[in-house]
Amino acid sequence: MPATEYQGSFLGRISIRRNQVVSMDGNHEQELEDLEIFQKNISDRFSDLLSDDSSSSSSSSEPFLSIAWVRKLLDVYLCCEAEFKAVLIMGRDPSLISKPPLDRVLPELLDRSVKALDICNAVMHGVDSVRQCQKLAEIAVAALEQRPLGEGQARRAKKALAGLMTALGIDDKDSGSHKSTERAWSFGRRGGCGGGSAAKDRGLGQFRAPSWGVPKNWSAAKQIQSMSSNLVAPRGADSTGLAMPVYIMSIVTVFVMWALMAAIPCQERSGLASHFQVPRQLGWAQAMMSLHEKIGEEWKKKEKKGSGSFVGLLEEMQRMEKVGHSLMDFADGFQYPGEAERLEEAAAQAAELAETCRRMEEGLVPLQQQIREVFHRIVRSRTEVLDVLDQAGKPSAPSV
Amino acid sequence: MGDCGFTITNHEVQHHIAAAAQHILMALKACRNLTDDNRKVLSDLNSYLPNEMILGESGGGMLMDMEEQIRHSEGIIMRWESHEGMIWDSGLAQASEYLNSVREIQKIVVAIGGLPVPSGGKPRELCLRAHCILQIAMSKLEEELIHILIQHKQCYEPEYMSFRSCVEDVVYDESFVSAEDEAMESVSRGDNSGSSSEQCLVDLVRPEVISAIKSIADVMSASKHDKEFCRAFVGARKDALDEYLVILGMEQLTFEDAMKMDWKALSCEIKKWVWALRIIIRVYLRSEKWLCNQILGELGPVSLSCTFIEIAGAAMLLFLNFGEAVAMGPRQPERLFRVLDMYEVLADLLFDIDTLFIEDAGSFIRTEFHELLARLGNYVKGAFSEFRNCIASDQPRKAFSSGVHPFTNYAMNYIKTFTAYRETLDLLLRNPEEDGMDPSPETEKGAEDSSYSSCPLARHARLLASILEANLENRSKLLKDESLQHIFLMNNIHYMVKKIKDSDLRQYFGDEWIRKQIGTFQHHATDYIRATWSSALSLLNDSRRLDLNPFNRSTPRDKCKNFVAAFEEVYKSQTGCLVPDPELREDLQISTSQKVIQAYRSFLGKNSAQIGDKYIKYNADDMEKLVLDFFSGSSRSLRSSRRR
Structure with missing residues (x-):
């Protein structure tokens, strides 16, 4: 999976030049130039993510917040990360890194990276629950594709769709129940299909065992909050030094993690939108800020509507929700042979659902692998930074 | 639902037979290794059966039959929908009855699907009805499945659970x-x-x-x-x-x-x-x-x-x-x-x-x-x-004089534990550039060169031991007293050697290394005795030849007195020294006796008459006994208790 479009030339240039430059002044100039390139690349990459959306509403292969788009976001992250390390570490004298303000901001960065690992892990499991939705939707599609469509298949579809609605966190009967999110994490629950007997409720409803993703008290919203709480832009002389790329990379990390958690099901995200702000008035952050606003708006819209119990902004999930709802209504009231118009409409929606499932089938496994790649990258970078700190003779590297 | 009471008419029996025969025929046709004769018989039969089974919209014959079958199966399937219990919990008979009903319905669905009838009408109605029942049954089976999986799961409990x-x-x-x-x-x-x-x-x-x-x-x-x-x-x-x-x-x-x-x-x-x-x-x-x-x-x-x-x-x-x-x-x-x-x-x-x-x-x-x-x-x-x-x-914070330093103890135990992980460590430490290890020449020539002593772990273990030794040398310098320095090094190196000799580490270090280290601590023992006793012993020396100044000449009685005073001083400090290893302690006591008591004995032998018995505080045997108090780790004094 060629996830990362490395800018080989960029990395190479930095290391070669840095080795040539000896004088302090020259070094600083060099630093400024590197920083400028770094910022520009970040700006470009995020603009790219932004333009993907404006160019199209549905025809693009990477609609906003779709699986493909999230994968692109992760690519962007991997690129930024690689360049960041080039700016920070490559060919640099380790002793520079142990001086203020880096001696303070680097441990903070490492601390943040550990928190990011937990987010990656939570999101990995989130993708699993998306896959559960996919499975249910596939069953619904299989049922609805039967011709002629009888009440039996309608019943089958309805059952699967009810499961899907539950998995999506939408519970028709007791909407607003805070239990519904929790339920979405377990295996999925039998919807009200057929004659509900006691035996039936004992059925699927029993899948309530703990899911090995994150501990029960873990909160995505709090995680983002704690990652961004100590994020302060470097001031004065620091703003042109190495503290700047560290700050920028921290913003990028928090933003990407935030966007991941907004898109993919995650535990406890109430108020996620307001827990992190992209700094304003910074050139490189403009595109990121626009993205942040867009996602935040989507989030607030959903939060208002779904009273906080929805699963994620992932485009495929949204589509699934919308089509699923409508198909659910269709299946619910279906009586053979059904109205031709309604049947046609449902067939089109089933096709859309099938298409969504196909995208999930294609995209979810690579997405998960990419999240894991990000995970490993963060681990590796953390080690590299610690090694440099170690070389710099810092007696005790932070334990976190 | 649940009108289970149905009667079987002759007509129905006939159709049951016909249906069964058709099933058999279909199954046989599917069989590949049929002779041509068999095939002919089959197709003859086949040509007979359809006549019997051609169905009309009137709903006679097979459709009636199917409807009856559907009704029958439906009865069984629907009965469980209003039933509280689970099918498989109610016994195998119930389960197989249920499964058979489902299979019957499935057969009918297949059969209707294969019928050359115009869409719509009775067959379609039956088909839809069958599908509906089938769907209910599928839901039920799913629940049963989950129920069985949960009811009958077993945990593996290892004995060391x-x-x-x-x-x-x-x-x-x-x-x-x-x-x-x-x-x-x-x-x-x-x-x-x-x-x-x-x-x-x-x-x-x-x-x-x-x-x-x-x-x-x-x-x-x-x-x-x-x-x-x-x-x-x-x-x-x-x-x-x-x-x-x-x-x-x-x-x-x-x-x-x-x-x-x-x-x-x-x-x-x-x-x-x-x-x-x-x-x-x-x-x-x-x-x-x-x-x-x-x-x-x-x-x-x-x-x-x-x-x-x-x-x-x-x-x-x-x-x-x-x-x-x-x-x-x-x-x-x-x-x-x-x-x-x-x-x-x-x-x-x-x-x-x-x-x-x-x-x-x-x-x-x-x-x-x-x-x-x-x-x-x-x-x-x-x-x-x-x-x-x-x-x-590791930098010592304060001087340590008594016995084996906990750091040596820690390090040696640590090194000893390597042997339990020998193969893994050998594998992981193989890469020499990882540690900047250059294979030391002593390893190359290694006389006993067993596979053990030349493996990467052995090289590392020896390197660690020598680093530890160097560290101990540094630590010993914190002690101001030279004899204490030697005692310290002797104790610790002896401990290292003993630890190695008495464990699997022996193979890694080899006998030559052990011999060398024994030499090292023995050397320290000799140095220790020299450093501790040289000044005291010099008091016994026949200094007349060396010192020409008559005022410096002391009488044997003075010498004896001074020596005893020096001995008491040394006694106080050396009883305070700790040599925890009994063998090493004994060796040191013996060497001390050989060197010191021997000299004292011969001094007394030559000079006892001049000194006079009452001025001899300890005879040589007394002193030899006192040497046995050395290295116990608790300082004692002779002056207060042992006065004559």
């Missing part, structure tokens, strides 16, 4: 402040010994219900409900695994938690991980895969592996993540052995992991474990060199 007792265990404390010999002995590797029983397959679901599950699988997949079946199966089995992990005591830790955890708690989690991973891979997941195979084997390899990975994936991630968290932790020497335990168990299980996840869908998990192994290996190397740095750079 009571692992959680370890939580109360005293975790060894390697910090050299409190290191005692015993403390370190417990560092011995975590229980990695694989008993043969853990290789076995166990029944994760009671074997008697396997056929029930299989028949549900067959019936559901015949109606193209395999997705539903797999979902239910995966869900139930995944929950069972989750529960089992709870039983094993596995905890869901975040990376943040793991990084902040104190070492004692983390060490316990590591032991649990090592223990649980072995059970999960060797027994549980092997059995799980076997179960999947039994039940889903016929669905084809792809859906089989997908199902298995869906069941096992999250649990594997749990183990992987904990491993990663440990591997990215600070590289502290105290963690080395626990991480080695992790490395060894994983290296040992890697083949099993590769086999379990051999299919494409599992390649992700395989790769992750291989990478984790590499990272744990790096950690071990890092912690190993951290230990070396620790020995090299």
Whole structure:
């Protein structure tokens, strides 16, 4: 999976030049130039993510917040990360890194990276629950594709769709129940299909065992909050030094993690939108800020509507929700042979659902692998930074 | 519903026979190895049957028959919809009746689908009705499946299941402040010994219900409900695994938690991980895969592996993540052995992991474990060199004079523990550039050059020993008294040698090294006696020839008096010295006697008359006895107690 479009030339240039430059002044100039390139690349990459959306509403292969788009976001992250390390570490004298303000901001960065690992892990499991939705939707599609469509298949579809609605966190009967999110994490629950007997409720409803993703008290919203709480832009002389790329990379990390958690099901995200702000008035952050606003708006819209119990902004999930709802209504009231118009409409929606499932089938496994790649990258970078700190003779590297 | 009371007319009997005959014919035709004669008979029969079975819209014949069959099956299926209990709980007869009804309906659906009738009308109506019943039955079967899987799941309980007792265990404390010999002995590797029983397959679901599950699988997949079946199966089995992990005591830790955890708690989690991973891979997941195979084997390899990975994936991630968290932790020497335990168990299980996840869908998990192994290996190397740095750079805060320094004790116990991990460490330390190790010339020529003494671990162990020795030299310099310096080095080097000689380390160091080190501490013994006694002994010397100044000449009586005073001084300090090893203590006492008492004895022999008995405070034998008080570690004084 060629996830990362490395800018080989960029990395190479930095290391070669840095080795040539000896004088302090020259070094600083060099630093400024590197920083400028770094910022520009970040700006470009995020603009790219932004333009993907404006160019199209549905025809693009990477609609906003779709699986493909999230994968692109992760690519962007991997690129930024690689360049960041080039700016920070490559060919640099380790002793520079142990001086203020880096001696303070680097441990903070490492601390943040550990928190990011937990987010990656939570999101990995989130993708699993998306896959559960996919499975249910596939069953619904299989049922609805039967011709002629009888009440039996309608019943089958309805059952699967009810499961899907539950998995999506939408519970028709007791909407607003805070239990519904929790339920979405377990295996999925039998919807009200057929004659509900006691035996039936004992059925699927029993899948309530703990899911090995994150501990029960873990909160995505709090995680983002704690990652961004100590994020302060470097001031004065620091703003042109190495503290700047560290700050920028921290913003990028928090933003990407935030966007991941907004898109993919995650535990406890109430108020996620307001827990992190992209700094304003910074050139490189403009595109990121626009993205942040867009996602935040989507989030607030959903939060208002779904009273906080929805699963994620992932485009495929949204589509699934919308089509699923409508198909659910269709299946619910279906009586053979059904109205031709309604049947046609449902067939089109089933096709859309099938298409969504196909995208999930294609995209979810690579997405998960990419999240894991990000995970490993963060681990590796953390080690590299610690090694440099170690070389710099810092007696005790932070334990976190 | 439920009008079960139906009568069978002659007419119906006829049609039953006809239907049955057609089933047989279809089955026979499907058979490939038929002779031509057989074929002819069959087609003759066939030509007869359709006449009998041609059906009209009037609804006679077979359709009537089908309708009756549907009604019958529907009765059975619907009865369970209003029934509280579960089918399989009510007995096998009930279950097979239910399954047969479902199969009948499935047959009818197939038969109607194959009928050359215009769409619509009675057949269509029957078909839709059959589908509807079938759907109800499928839902029911799904519930039954889950119910059976939950009711009849079994836990594998290894004999050593009571692992959680370890939580109360005293975790060894390697910090050299409190290191005692015993403390370190417990560092011995975590229980990695694989008993043969853990290789076995166990029944994760009671074997008697396997056929029930299989028949549900067959019936559901015949109606193209395999997705539903797999979902239910995966869900139930995944929950069972989750529960089992709870039983094993596995905890869901975040990376943040793991990084902040104190070492004692983390060490316990590591032991649990090592223990649980072995059970999960060797027994549980092997059995799980076997179960999947039994039940889903016929669905084809792809859906089989997908199902298995869906069941096992999250649990594997749990183990992987904990491993990663440990591997990215600070590289502290105290963690080395626990991480080695992790490395060894994983290296040992890697083949099993590769086999379990051999299919494409599992390649992700395989790769992750291989990478984790590499990272744990790096950690071990890092912690190993951290230990070396620790020995090299540990700076004493205050002088230490008595006995074996806890640091020596700690370091030697630490080095000794390497032998329990010999093969792994050999493998991991092989790379010479990793530590900037140049094979020392002494190793090259190594006389005894057994495979042990030339292995990477042996090279590292010898290097560590020499670094430790250098560290001890530095420490000894903090002592102002020269004889104390020698006692210190003697004690500690003797301890090192003894530790090596009496353990498996002997093979790594070789006899030559041991001989050399014995020479070293013996040298210190000689130096010690010289440094301790030279000034006292000089008092006994016949100084007349050396010292020409008559005023400096002392009489034998003075000499004796001065010597006794010096002896008492030395007595006070040397009884305060500690030589913990009894043999070494005895050797030193003997050497002291030989050197000092001997000189005193001959001095007295020559001069006793001149001195006069009453001026001889101790005779040589007295003094020899007093030497036996030396090196006990508690200072004594002769002046107050032993006055004559």
